Amino acid sequence: GAVVSQHPSWVICKSGTSVKIECRSLDFQATTMFWYRQFPKQSLMLMATSNEGSKATYEQGVEKDKFLINHASLTLSTLTVTSAHPEDSSFYICSAHGTGRAYEQYFGPGTRLTVT
Amino acid sequence: GDSVTQMEGPVTLSEEAFLTINCTYTATGYPSLFWYVQYPGEGLQLLLKATKADDKGSNKGFEATYRKETTSFHLEKGSVQVSDSAVYFCALSQGGSEKLVFGKGTKLTVNP
Numbered sequence: 001g002a003v004v005s006q007h008p009s010w011v012i013c014k015s016g017t018s019v020k021i022e023c024r025s026l027d028f029q030a031t032t033m034f035w036y037r038q039f040p041k042q043s044l045m046l047m048a049t050s051n052e053g054s055k056a057t058y059e060q061g062v063e064k065d066k067f068l069i070n071h072a073s074l075t076l077s078t079l080t081v082t083s084a085h086p087e088d089s090s091f092y093i094c095s096a097h098g099t100g101r102a103y104e105q106y107f108g109p110g111t112r113l114t115v116t
Numbered sequence: 117g118d119s120v121t122q123m124e125g126p127v128t129l130s131e132e133a134f135l136t137i138n139c140t141y142t143a144t145g146y147p148s149l150f151w152y153v154q155y156p157g158e159g160l161q162l163l164l165k166a167t168k169a170d171d172k173g174s175n176k177g178f179e180a181t182y183r184k185e186t187t188s189f190h191l192e193k194g195s196v197q198v199s200d201s202a203v204y205f206c207a208l209s210q211g212g213s214e215k216l217v218f219g220k221g222t223k224l225t226v227n228p
Contacts, residue, residue: 004159032214034214034215041221049215104162105216107159110159
């Protein structure tokens with residue numbers, strides 16, 4: 001099956017700094033990528049939809065200036081958490097939807113962010 | 117808005133036991149329904165799906181039937197294995213949209 005990678009798998013940063021998380025589709029082109037946030041014992045919450053070459057579409061309540069998303073190519077999307085605070089600590093998961101692959105998304109393994 | 121409710125975990129079973137994880141949904145129209153599985157340390161993987169009422173999705177011995185009358189999509193397996201230990205997520209999407217709405221997930225542990 002298709003593979004989606006995320007880097008880093010975990011990161012610890014200090015409050016006020018910015019952190020970039022990469023999401024790559026390794027063996028297929030992804031026209032659309034999604035970014036989710038998952039709290040402990042909670043569901044995955046969609047943060048934004050990222051389309052290659054255009055601005056991301058953010059879900060209601062997600063601060064676009066805080067969570068910067070760039071989908072620069074058909075295989076790479078990045079999420080930058082700017083001026084991170086402890087409340088941003090979470091598990092961030094990306095998924096990629098390939099061309100010609102109906103009804104199925106491929107998920108990355110997730111990135112654990114801890115802000116101290 | 118659309119939502120998915122699945123049974124709270126964790127669920128602990130012995131090998132070869134019967135598994136049911138309940139999932140109900142609230143949505144307008146006729147959503148597509150999915151079960152995803154997340155093994156430890158890995159990303160979510162699509163387990164099975166159903167796109168219209170009365171469809172049965174099946175994979176790896178797991179089954180789920182799209183029941184419009186009860187707005188349910190319960191996951192079942194007749195005989196679980198230790199390797200089935202994972203977190204299971206029920207999800208829906210609307211009208212060909214790629215956006216998924218997830219339940220909270222149910223952690224399954226199967227003991228030998």
